[in-house]
Amino acid sequence: MEFDPDLEIRPASGSRVTTFTRGEDLFHAGEAGLAWRIRSGVVRLDRLGETGREFGGLALAGDVLGAETLLLGQYSFSARALTDVFIEPWASSPEAATPHMLLQALSSSKERQADSLALRSGTPEHRISQLLAVMGRGLAHGQRIARVVLPQLRDIAEMTGLTVETVSRTISRLNRSGSLELGGTLRAKQVSIDLQSSLLT
Amino acid sequence: MEFDPDLEIRPASGSRVTTFTRGEDLFHAGEAGLAWRIRSGVVRLDRLGETGREFGGLALAGDVLGAETLLLGQYSFSARALTDVFIEPWASSPEAATPHMLLQALSSSKERQADSLALRSGTPEHRISQLLAVMGRGLAHGQRIARVVLPQLRDIAEMTGLTVETVSRTISRLNRSGSLELGGTLRAKQVSIDLQSSLLT
DNA sequence: CGACGAGTTGAAGGCAGTCAATGCTTGTGG
């Protein structure tokens, strides 16, 4: 709906791809740089607020990062990789961006805005399921079961507006109740989720 | 920063302006229609979620509404006026939208995304002050004291993720403590806020 | 007048936050 499922596997001609690993920063607010398009992965955006960095949005495969540099000459947000991320340059100049590209970016930006807000609605169970579902959609298109590498609990807590302790307790509870399946090492814990689970309704 | 302070008082040549009053719906998700630019006022966007309409974002003076119609042929969100609102047609076709216009829309969309998320962070006092501050910025540019017509408590509650009761209690408390000044009739209650108040830090 | 919607206020309970202690893993320096 909001993006083409094939986008992240169809290479753009002659474009160079940059890679980031989970936890790495892609760029910081205030810096100058290019605009990027996410080939695959999930990125967290932060605005420098009064109390340090505060969550400012999500970006998934197909979304555009840092389009504001074409207008302002610098990034307005900091970007951090929640999963391993592949990005490619998007448009080097305002003229290089076609109306269609821009409209698509604008449209999916609004979708992502609603997604981000949903992370702060409802019970802790609902919020975390929502986050994992969004990340799953950004990683495994069309599949029913998605395997997601958990971000750090601190990241989850900041995005959902909960505390680390509550996040930890909630994930344990979801795991015990079978809504979730934990795997992987303790450092890079993986989660299998059912994207059609009743938790997301 | 994110929009020109003069935008809403400089009439575009030959464009027609449409008016909506507080509480009115501008359009609904799924309908076909134009893309609009807000001349003045504050608009709430909603996505149809599992449990009816759920808050999906804010839009202020200078922001673009319904740009996705140019791409998808229909609105993705419903729009409701939180204050009296004036809007004008923005771009009738994808070709009519210049890269500069689109980049500006994209940039402010991201700003607004962070603003919307801030409405769901922190204590009830902080959330409501944040909302009133954002609305004040959208109405009274550059002034220190802004006079804002309060949205319905139900709207405030849904946007901040609180209950109407908590919103009512919080506003009363802010009023008693002097952070806020209530005025106007009970139906269209007005609020004077100090945009540089310590509450917003 | 009576019904309805919107807002206010009170009382009680639940649930998330806070504080604290522990375990696990990784990295560092003796």
Next chain:
DNA sequence: CCACAAGCATTGACTGCCTTCAACTCGTCG
């Protein structure tokens, strides 16, 4: 190689705040 520190996650106990449920007021409109 071992001891130690630091970061992250987990678990427990307790407090406090927001939600929930309820009753009531006020204003508007039929």
